[in-house]
Amino acid sequence: MLGRHRIVDIVAGWRRVFREGAALVVVVVGLCLIAANATAATERRVALVVGMGAYSYAPHLPNPPNDARSMAKKLAKLGFDVDERVDVDFRDLARALREFGIKAQMADVAVFYYAGHGMQVDGENYLIPIDARLERERDLVYEAMALDLAMGEVAQARTLGIVILDACRNNPFVERLIRVAAQPSRAVSIGQGLARVDDPPKDTMVAMATRADAVAEDGDGSNSPFTQAMLEFLEVPGLELGLFFRKVRDAVLRVTRGRQEPYTFGSLGAEPFFFNPLPPNRQPVIPALAPVEFNDSAVARPLAIDGLTDPDGDRLVVRLTGLPRGGNVRLGDRTLLIGDALTPEQLKNVSFTPDGSFRGQAGPLTFSVEDGRGAVVFGSLFVKIIPSNRPPTVAAKELVQVVANPLGLRAPVDPDGDALTITVTAVPKVGTIRTGAGAVVKAGDRLDAAGLESLSFDPGAAPPGEAGSFAFLVDDGKGGRAEASLRVSVVEHPAPTVAAASAPPAPAPAAPEPQAAPVAQAAATAQPAVPPEAEEPPTQIAAAIAPTPPPAAPRRPQPAAAPAPAPPPPTPKPPAQPAVGVFPTEGALRDCDECPALVEIRPGSFVMGAAGEDPSSRPEHKVTLKSGFAIGKYEVTAGEWRACVAAGGCREVPELEGTANNLPARNLDWDDAQSYLTWLSKKSGKKYRLPSEAEWEYAARGGTRSTYWWGADLGKGKANCKDCGGDYDRKTPARVDAHPANPFGLHGTAGGVAEWVADCWSPSHAGAPTDGAVRDSRNCRQRVVRGGSWRNDHTYATSASRFYYDADVRYIANGFRVVRQP
Incomplete structure (x- = not known):
């Protein structure tokens, strides 16, 4: 007689084989698929799939062979080395398990799947091959395979073992042994279904197609409900082992209307396992977003x-x-x-x-x-x-010379016909501004149009030199405002009243004649007023690499027969001679045939920003550059970028394919510019970098203080932007030399492509360096671009306009120009 204690003794040794072994998963009833914790692409997976249906001493089961074949095919598709056995006897099953255990020793994941009859005796589980008779309970040792033995072989895997059992069907062998055990001399407990597995090794899961001591359904289709659910969810990528089995449970409950509930025992570690892993994750894609x-x-x-x-x-x-x-x-x-x-x-x-x-x-x-x-x-x-409301307009920049005579100001006009209020905001420090009636004008006074046109300046006993500024604000009452200012100077010799282009006034004569009558000289500019203490002439100097003769000395003003208001100015032109202390350049330097042309910029001071523009351009502040530098005469061209690509230093830019070499390189992010500068420095043997924001504005202004380097008004065809006038193609920027150079010899600082500079974006100039240094910060994500692009309107093309962009985002209108260290 094989009593409870004898059976326990027989299998106790089997338990010791795997109790301290590799991680193990046992899945009962319908082959509970549970996966390993490494990806199929890198781990070695082995599987033994067994299906028993053609029993010699019991009715045939139609579904287990089908279940085994379906599972073998699916596991092979998922990267398992599968050994498939259908309708084998005890000897073949034992041999297959031994061979499987040897392979499992060299594998990361081992899966044993069994579909067929199984039973429990005295709390121990057995799998029944097709040649079993089981006429007495002791025959279990010779004719049935103990589940502990199968688990011991699966536990040889290095990482994870999985046992899947669809073996809780209505079993005639159980009834046979119950009849034998009913004899008084027998003390054996034989139950329905399979028993609980309460002592699996660590990292082991036991899963059954139904609860312990319950019978699972064979199903009406070609597969059992449990196996059918697993086959379906093995098709779904990315189901972690625990989630996979929970979905199988829910599906079986739904199909059997709650009669069969798969169950699991054991525990697993935190490392996830996927039968069907997802491919490597790729980042979402955000297209370039135009402002x-x-x-x-x-x-x-x-x-x-x-x-x-x-x-x-x-x-x-x-x-x-x-x-x-x-x-x-x-x-x-x-x-x-x-x-x-x-x-x-x-x-x-x-x-x-x-x-x-x-x-x-x-x-x-x-x-x-x-x-x-x-x-x-x-x-x-x-x-x-x-703004939807258009601001008033004021007269273009003028040069007026008077001797205690009318200043010749013209009344502002409003394109919407709004009533205008004119308020005086500043008067010269010396001399007197008077109305036509002789009244003295002070800051804060309000004037009408006729009063503005009648104003005159009386130098009185003022010595020669700068008298200060007269400025006024024009308001249309609807939020539209414009400011204008006149810079007034007293000279020692009378001069005729003349109208000049947008150039700043010529310097005073080097050798003034004695005993000459005082003369007032005023330069009117349609740009925001600047506090008097900031209105000193620029001191920056630009010189060509190849020295050129200095400009000729200005001619001495000639006496005027009778002072009179200035006539309307002609169409503004780029200044023939830059502001005081600035020398135009003709030549340029190249460090190599493929290197950008450069213009040398000497040290100097200038006022950076603009009081009346966007808040990001404020406050105005004085910057002194103590060191000179050489800057690109043009923006980096498509041809220069292609040279870097050919040398392996830069990436291909599809937007430049088929474009002319003299168009600016574009669709570049800040890091692309750094790649080009690294290549250029190595190619030339010189140190190249991006300009600081202050260096860029210093060079772009070209020694001027006006809204644009050519004057206060936009004019027509002066720059490459969408409302700048002249030839325009929204798809393509103009040639880098298509528009005039500024007084320093730089082309394209207004429009063209927006130019990356070295600085990190700050919303204003508050706290900006006063020495022209780069304004940077750690982990900077947004960098400054200057000069606007051909796709922007004219407000982006002013000398003070600032904008920014994500440093790692390529936008079709962004490019750059280079700076070479001294």
Whole structure:
């Protein structure tokens, strides 16, 4: 008689074989698939799949052979080395298990799948081959395979073992042994289904197609409900082992209407395992987003952020990380806040409504895009708010010389016909400004148009030299404003009243004649007024690499027969001679045949920024550059970029394919510029870098203080922007030499391509270095671009205009020019 204690003694040794062995998973009833914790691409996987149906001494089971064949095919597809055995006897099953155990020793993951009859006796589980008779309980040792033995072989795997049993069917062998055990001399417990597995080794899972001591259904189809559910979920990539089995459980409960519930025992570590791993995750893709402009009319308009994609088809979540100022960002009637989460479809419908509180560069709408698998990318859309009301216009820059006579100012006009208020904001430090009636004019006085036109300057006993500035503000009462100023100087010799182009006034005569009558000399500029203490002539000097003769001394003013107001000025032209102390250049330097042409810039001082422009250009502040530098005469060209590509130093830029060599290189991010500079430094043997923001503006102004380097007015055809006039192609920028050079000899500082500089973006000039150094910070994500591009309007092309872009984002309108260290 084989009693309970004898059976326990027989299998006790088997338990010791694997109790301290490799991690093991046991899945009972319907082959509970549980996977290893390494990817199929790198781990070695082995499997033994057994199906018993053609029993010699019991009715045939139709589904187990089908289940085994289906599972073997599926596991092989998932990278397992599969040994498939169907309808084998005890000897063949034992041999197959031994061979499987040897292979498992060299594998990371081992899976044993069994479908067929199984039973429990005295709490121990057995698998029954097709030749079993089981006429007495002791025959279990000779005719049935103890589950502990199978688990011992699976446990040889280095990382994870998985045993899957679909073996809890209605079993005739159980009834046979129960009849034998019913004799008084027998004390054996024989139960339905399989017993619990309560003592698996660590990192071991035991899973059954149904609860312990219960019978599983064979199913009406070609596969059992449990195996069919596993086959379906093995097709799904990315199901971690625990989640895989929970989904199988839910599917079986649903199909059997709650009659059969798969069950698991044991525990696993934190390292995940996937039967069907996902491919390596790829980041979501955000397309380049062109800046958008809104007028301040408080009308909502969609931002139209579209094109977010994921190469893996993952579901994307968009989270707002920053909002533009001066308005509200909405999704329908809902006002969005930082931290709000959206779908890509919702992001396409987000709109912006200006609230009238701000005009200019409103900053970007910034957002993150997450794919739910750890990949996060960031995007930004820049917003600019432009006024819908047109400001008044004032006279173009003029040169007026008077002797206690009318200044010749013309009344401003408003294109909308609005009534204008004129307020005096500054008067010269010496001398007197008078109305036509002789009244003295002071700062704060209000004038009408006739009063402005009647103003005159009386130098009195003022000595020769700078008298100061007269400035006034024009307001249309609707938010539109314009400022104008006259710089007044007293000279020692009378001169006729003349109108000049946009050049600053010529220097005073080097050898003044004695006993000459005082003369007032005024230069009117249609640019924001500057405090008197900042109105000193620029001291910067630009010189060619090859020295050129200094400009001829200015001619002495000639006496005027009768002072009179200046006539309307001719169309402004680029100054024939730059401001005081500045020398124009003709020559340029190249360090090699493929190197950019350079212009040498000498040290000097200038006033950086502009009081009346966008807040990012304020405050005005004096910058002194103590060291000279050489800067690119042009923006880096497509031809120069191709030379770097050919040498292996730079990437290919598809947008430059087929373009002329003399067009500017574009669609470059800040890091692309660094790659070119590294190559150029190695090629030339000289140190090249990007200009600092102060160096760029110093060189771009060319010694001038006006809105544009050529004067206060935009004019026509002076720069390459969308409303600058002249030839224009929205798809392509102009040649780098298509427009005149500034007084320092630089081309393309207004429009063309927006030029990367070295500085990290700051929202204003507050706290900016006064020595021209780079303004940088750690982990800087946004860098400054200067000069505007051919796709922007003229407000971006002023000498003081600033903008910024994500340093790692390539935009079609961004390029750069180089600086060479001394």
